Amino acid sequence: MSNDELMMGPRVVLGVRKLLAVMSSTFMNGGGGVRDLYGEDRATEDQLIITPWSFSVSSGCTLLRDPRYNKGLAFTERERDAHYLRGLLPPAVFNQELQEKRLMHNLRQYEVPLHRYMAMMDLQERNERLFYKILIDNVEELLPVVYTPTVGEACQKYGSIFRRPQGLYISLKEKGKVLEVLKNWPEKNIQVIVVTDGERILGLGDLGCQGMGIPVGKLSLYTALGGVRPSSCLPITIDVGTNNEKLLNDEFYIGLRQKRATGKEYAELLDEFMRAVKQNYGEKVLIQFEDFANHNAFDLLAKYSSSHLVFNDDIQAGTGIAELIALEISKQTKAPVEETRQKIWLVDSKGLIVSSRLGSLQHFKKPWAHEHEPVKELVDAIKAIKPTVLIGSSGVGKTFTKEVIEAMASLNKKPLILALSNPTSQSECTAEEAYTWSKGQAIFASGSPFDPVEYEGKVFVPGQANNAYIFPGFGLGLIISGAIRVRDEMLLAASEALAARVSQENYDKGLIYPPFSNIRQISAHIAANVAAKAYELGLASHLPRPKDLVKYAESCMYSPGYRNYR
Numbered sequence: 001m002s003n004d005e006l007m008m009g010p011r012v013v014l015g016v017r018k019l020l021a022v023m024s025s026t027f028m029n030g031g032g033g034v035r036d037l038y039g040e041d042r043a044t045e046d047q048l049i050i051t052p053w054s055f056s057v058s059s060g061c062t063l064l065r066d067p068r069y070n071k072g073l074a075f076t077e078r079e080r081d082a083h084y085l086r087g088l089l090p091p092a093v094f095n096q097e098l099q100e101k102r103l104m105h106n107l108r109q110y111e112v113p114l115h116r117y118m119a120m121m122d123l124q125e126r127n128e129r130l131f132y133k134i135l136i137d138n139v140e141e142l143l144p145v146v147y148t149p150t151v152g153e154a155c156q157k158y159g160s161i162f163r164r165p166q167g168l169y170i171s172l173k174e175k176g177k178v179l180e181v182l183k184n185w186p187e188k189n190i191q192v193i194v195v196t197d198g199e200r201i202l203g204l205g206d207l208g209c210q211g212m213g214i215p216v217g218k219l220s221l222y223t224a225l226g227g228v229r230p231s232s233c234l235p236i237t238i239d240v241g242t243n244n245e246k247l248l249n250d251e252f253y254i255g256l257r258q259k260r261a262t263g264k265e266y267a268e269l270l271d272e273f274m275r276a277v278k279q280n281y282g283e284k285v286l287i288q289f290e291d292f293a294n295h296n297a298f299d300l301l302a303k304y305s306s307s308h309l310v311f312n313d314d315i316q317a318g319t320g321i322a323e324l325i326a327l328e329i330s331k332q333t334k335a336p337v338e339e340t341r342q343k344i345w346l347v348d349s350k351g352l353i354v355s356s357r358l359g360s361l362q363h364f365k366k367p368w369a370h371e372h373e374p375v376k377e378l379v380d381a382i383k384a385i386k387p388t389v390l391i392g393s394s395g396v397g398k399t400f401t402k403e404v405i406e407a408m409a410s411l412n413k414k415p416l417i418l419a420l421s422n423p424t425s426q427s428e429c430t431a432e433e434a435y436t437w438s439k440g441q442a443i444f445a446s447g448s449p450f451d452p453v454e455y456e457g458k459v460f461v462p463g464q465a466n467n468a469y470i471f472p473g474f475g476l477g478l479i480i481s482g483a484i485r486v487r488d489e490m491l492l493a494a495s496e497a498l499a500a501r502v503s504q505e506n507y508d509k510g511l512i513y514p515p516f517s518n519i520r521q522i523s524a525h526i527a528a529n530v531a532a533k534a535y536e537l538g539l540a541s542h543l544p545r546p547k548d549l550v551k552y553a554e555s556c557m558y559s560p561g562y563r564n565y566r
């Protein structure tokens with residue numbers, strides 16, 4: 001095996017006619033991350049110890065077809081000569097800004113959001129740096145395309161729109177061979193895995209193998225919003241079947257055509273997967289469980305949180321929302337968390353969660369079963385409890401009815417209404433409903449974005465309450481500190497960092513989240529706070545601790561500008 005192969009794994013050396021040393025401006029810290037001595041997507045803390053040999057990438061057609069290195073029309077005259085590209089490209093040379101302008105122009109021609117999604121996925125498969133440049137520069141416009149709500153529709157139609165596979169599929173067929181499957185992935189230095197089994201995709205239910213759109217989308221946000229290198233991100237779908245009859249009968253369905261495995265069969269595959277991940281990528285690979293149904297999600301998190309670096313941004317932001325709020329109140333007031341939990345009430349499909357239901361409640365609801373008579377309807381619960389904040393994460397659209405919003409507005413001068421369920425079709429209410437039914441009193445934010453609303457001559461700008469604010473910076477914080485375990489205090493540290501980025505100007509406009517346009521800066525602050533907490537808890541392995549963690553986090557962030565090839 002050559003030195004190159006030792007460094008990169010044999011799969012990276014693609015029909016090499018010439019060694020291409022991707023040296024780069026990053027010697028001068030040109031945006032390549034942690035002093036990107038070896039160019040491209042190689043730099044991480046751990047990799048700095050590797051001897052800086054040049055490494056091979058392809059030339060000619062192979063180079064043009066390699067999304068990680070392809071620059072399309074942006075290859076310079078010199079690069080076209082040096083890398084056998086003459087004649088393979090038309091004569092014009094564009095810079096990245098012109099490419100971006102052209103692509104944004106083309107993208108805006110598509111009226112159907114799914115077509116924009118497909119165009120973005122094609123770009124990601126063709127020219128990765130341009131994809132991220134466009135996503136970062138136009139984050140508010142493109143987040144709804146690569147993420148919620150459009151990614152939901154993409155998952156529903158994944159079989160029909162399938163072109164090139166993205167991510168890694170591990171199905172029941174691979175039981176006993178999961179480690180081998182992981183080894184088929186071309187990148188060896190994986191830092192973040194987002195994994196789903198497709199059973200609860202947004203609020204759309206069981207989409208089986210077609211849930212892959214979610215890990216792919218989430219990881220593109222790890223890179224665009226949090227600056228984690230694309231080469232270190234791995235989207236995975238575990239296919240144990242689906243109970244979605246429509247998909248099982250769909251001739252274009254791409255997954256296993258069988259009912260979901262459960263019990264021992266399910267647990268064994270998941271366990272093999274978790275062990276193989278650690279064996280292949282080490283102790284510090286971050287695993288984000290995504291869109292698992294809650295009957296598996298809680299157990300998986302409980303089972304692996306003491307042996308793996310793992311979190312679940314759905315449940316640690318679902319009943320997790322309630323727990324984190326209780327923890328924060330406890331921290332600020334010094335009252336015990338058992339007491340602060342009493343200030344938070346939960347409603348499920350059967351009504352208010354109260355102590356008389358304790359015998360039949362799932363374990364994660366039990367801490368929220370307070371003394372009260374049973375109440376079936378949400379609106380009656382609101383009248384009885386008189387809350388100041390109403391948070392919806394039921395996955396069921398339209399549950400914040402006119403009566404619900406009116407009740408909140410009659411109880412509060414400024415009721416806070418958070419309709420978190422995704423995608424837009426499952427939102428508990430729309431922005432327009434929240435503002436008009438509350439007669440302009442509501443402060444509103446939703447999981448999927450809504451346009452501004454004009455009500456009685458005033459324009460109300462809704463916020464987006466989505467875990468996309470948190471997980472990219474959270475992951476970056478874990479990576480830069482070399483954290484080995486996740487703790488609730490770290491999630492709280494992330495929330496506090498986000499809250500600190502909301503300006504008075506934002507509040508004055510009725511916004512309780514900062515604009516997404518500043519997300520990379522926000523992510524750096526979140527990362528710094530999370531890393532600081534990891535060091536404080538003795539769970540960080542990258543020593544010594546950098547003095548200025550914000551600066552350090554910023555310096556570690558991937559930036560998508562092109563590299564010059566010699």
Ligand SMILES: NC(=O)C1=CN([C@@H]2O[C@H](COP(=O)(O)OP(=O)(O)OC[C@H]3O[C@@H](n4cnc5c(N)ncnc54)[C@H](OP(=O)(O)O)[C@@H]3O)[C@@H](O)[C@H]2O)C=CC1
Binds near residue numbers: 202294314347399423
């Ligand atoms: N904005 C964001 O960042 C995030 C949004 N979400 C969204 O939250 C939604 C739910 O996700 P998740 O919590 O994982 O889903 P779960 O299925 O785990 O939980 C849904 C909960 O809502 C309850 N419920 C169902 N119908 C009603 C109803 N009519 N009234 C009151 N409660 C009801 C269910 O009750 P029961 O237990 O009785 O069935 C259950 O407790 C999804 O749409 C998802 O997209 C999730 C994560 C982050």
Ligand SMILES: CC(=O)C(=O)O
Binds near residue numbers: 202
């Ligand atoms: C945002 C997210 O993770 C969800 O809706 O499931």
Ligand SMILES: [Mg+2]
Binds near residue numbers: 291313314
């Ligand atoms: Mg989710």
